[in-house]
Amino acid sequence: MIKKLLVANRGEIAVRIFKTCEKLGIQTVAVFSDADEHSVHVKAADEARWIGGSRVKESYLNIDKILEVAKESGADAIHPGYGFVSENPDFAKRVKEAGITFIGPNEKIMETMGHKIAAREAMIAAGVPVVPGKTIENADDEQTVAKICREIGYPVMIKAAAGGGGIGMQRVDHKEELIKVLPSVIKKAETFFGSAELYVEKFIENPRHIEAQVVGDIYGNVQCLGERDCSIQRRNQKVVEEAPAVNLSEETKASLYQYAEKAAKDIGYTNVGTIEFLVDDKENIFFLEMNTRLQVEHPVTEEVTGVDLVEWQIRIAEEKRIMDLKERNVSYEHAIEVRVYAEDPVNFFPSPGKLKRWSFPDMPSIRYDFGVEESTHVTPFYDPMLGKVISKGHSRLEAIAQLVECLENAEVEGIKTNIPMLVETLQHPVFKEGKATTQFVQTHVIEKKRTQV
């Protein structure tokens, strides 16, 4: 049994994990950088340990220091949250070597699924459909890259092979554009992921981004806990997520669940994970990637299934068997999550600064997962996400209406946020009809504003 858990992360996800630990009677340890000394997650834990300077390399990516404070604190488990070291197999391995339980899958699975090419091969072996694509080992040779892109057929998507989270992804429509953007894509791959290896795949026009939540235990039991629609994205990063997906046939959903369970079972997956798919307008399904961690958008699945996914992560790490998680008695049919970002709602540029006011209405059907409070200084060092607002309803339209009411009555001062853009999205007829694709923000928010100028 885990007695004391350290969260190697910050912000809302650290706070979220501490809540479950409190419920389970597990002692908690927060870690913090210079910039986070007075942050909410530090206050939310039973104890807190300093791990270094404000920059992520000096603190939240500093594996040696995290392990050092974990040992000092007597933590017997580490939860990595998402981002930072959450999908770093070396971190998982070293946590285990230190005699501490890692809350997540084993490092070999993380290594395979964290690498786009290896993941793709594993999925092909499992019989899961994938997007046509190819690896580029020698990305500096632009003529070879151009040849590969031509073979796949423009438009293509170029990505860092080792990347994730939308960083370093670039759509390319023709050769001239490829030559122009290639150096920048290589630089990003090297800067963010330490490898210049690129991956090119066919760009699926106007797809929906649908993902399946899976849970697996060490005894080989795997369950799929339904799907999430995460099509609303800006800069290739999600903004609005919901469960279940609307306007998706029951046959397609059944296929998604089947592929997700097959994929997880084939690779021997343990803990919670997410299989991400692109679904085109003919409901063809393509494997995109697997996230071997808790997702930012996990609350929408929790609200419609009644499952506490963090609790199950901890139980699985304690070598318990998963129960039948699908048959839960829940009151809600639908849940929608929006991510509140510190950014300009028009051009999405970051907006660091001091939160002079941070107030949201008290509504029974709204869940708040926040990592900030009034007076928090939002720094430029980390992701701009301030927290998440999750609405649960007896119908999708009810969930939307509640969320709009909530956001319209929120009072945030001191920095800019994307709240106006979120309200605009939730009220848009295309979103309300459940017809949004990954191009929604580009088409209905950005293009609209451009034509209005």
Added chain:
Amino acid sequence: MKEVKTTMAGNVWKVQVAAGDEVTAGQEVVILESMKMEIPITCETNGVIDELKVEEGSFVNEDDVLMTLK
């Protein structure tokens, strides 16, 4: 002497010009990384770079001078 200042805090990711370079109004001279996003900083006037005040990897606060123009 004219100055190019940063509009927000962040890490200097790329300096796109060198001392002695001629620049024109609206030209991107520095790319910052702030909140995991690329922020291009442009110069507002024409001129020649006199002195660079930052290098790649350094951290800047809002309104810091990145370079001077003559």
